[in-house]
Amino acid sequence: MRSIFAILGFALILSLPGVLLAKPVREKAQEASFRSNEDVLRWINGYRHKPEPQRVPDSVKAMSAFGLTKDSDQSGIYIGFVAGVIGSNPASAEDLVSKMFPLPPEDQVVIIKGIAYSGLPGWRPLLKTFIERMPARKDLIEKFLYGDKPVLTALSIKEDATVIDLNWGYYFATGWEAPIRRIVSSLSYSLDKDKVDTLTIGAMAKWTLAQNASRDNDLLMMLKKISSDSDPKIKKPLGEVIDASETLELSKIRKDALASIDELKAKGSEKLRNYTWWGQAGQTVLALGCVAAGALGQVEFGIPCVLGGAASTAALNYFKPSD
DSSP states (O other): HHHHHHHHHHHHHHHHHHHHHHHHHHHHHHHOOOSSHHHHHHHHHHTTOOOGGGGGHHHHHHHHTTTSOOTTTTHHHHHHHHHHHHOGGGGGGGHHHTTOOOOOOOHHHHHHHHHHTSOHHHHHHHHHHTTGGGGGGGGHHHHHHSSSOGGGGGOOTTTTTTHHHHHHHHHHOOHHHHHHHHHHGGGGGGGGSSSSHHHHHHHHHHHHHHHHHHHHHHHHHHHHHHHHHHHHHHHHHHHHHHHHHHTTTHHHHHHHHHHHHHHHHTTTTTHHHHHHHHHHHHTTOOOOOOOOOTSSOGGGGOOSOOOOSSOHHHHHHHHSSSO
């Protein structure tokens, strides 16, 4: 009988490590998963403070599963983020990209543009490495490799407002100054007195900089540094961004934008009289898709999307001219 108890006791001792480790393993697996698009976005927002490049392939697959990368007007934040991760991890870039597969052809654009926008000196050889894994996207790949498709630093915010989100994504991945400087450079558009689309782009750049800097002291300090050597044309709007961020008087940004839009309206702009144009603007200029409603608890502002360069449909109502 004693030998039986001894055997049972020995078996229990051997099994204890497994029992004790089971809970931490399950918790770790649960922590590593992305159960919603809000999970993905919160993780992206905090990534620069705690980089976890090993989780990026899983985050890309989650983006695909939640449909976050299917709409080119809505996916800038994610493409920029992937580009920033690749660009800031040159030694492991190929391995990271390899683990992003398999990915449906319609979502492979995030990989292609992520590589092309990464800023890596060897982004072309890296992209060539994965041509055979993305045969459905061969034309797009060749346009980047041999055609005239521009890289991130060559994209014009004035010509394509979604570039704001691309740069925000890159910043969230790296915390680097360069993408913020590119966004700041577009603040001069907020002073435009003739073109409503240009004015709106400037207003959105101004709004997102103020919103994010009000919650990120490192970003606020970065904006102050940029202000010290910035172009005179952006000194005034950048100063207003910094002031609004420090005082949390963010509504002033909106009021200034509305005043400028009303001024153009008074001058007789046909675009401002035509609400249909504003509907289009909501899809192109304002709806630069970045976060889901309430992901960062900003519903009280009437804008469900303020992490990156957009505010979805709510921004249209927020920034539209008064009647």
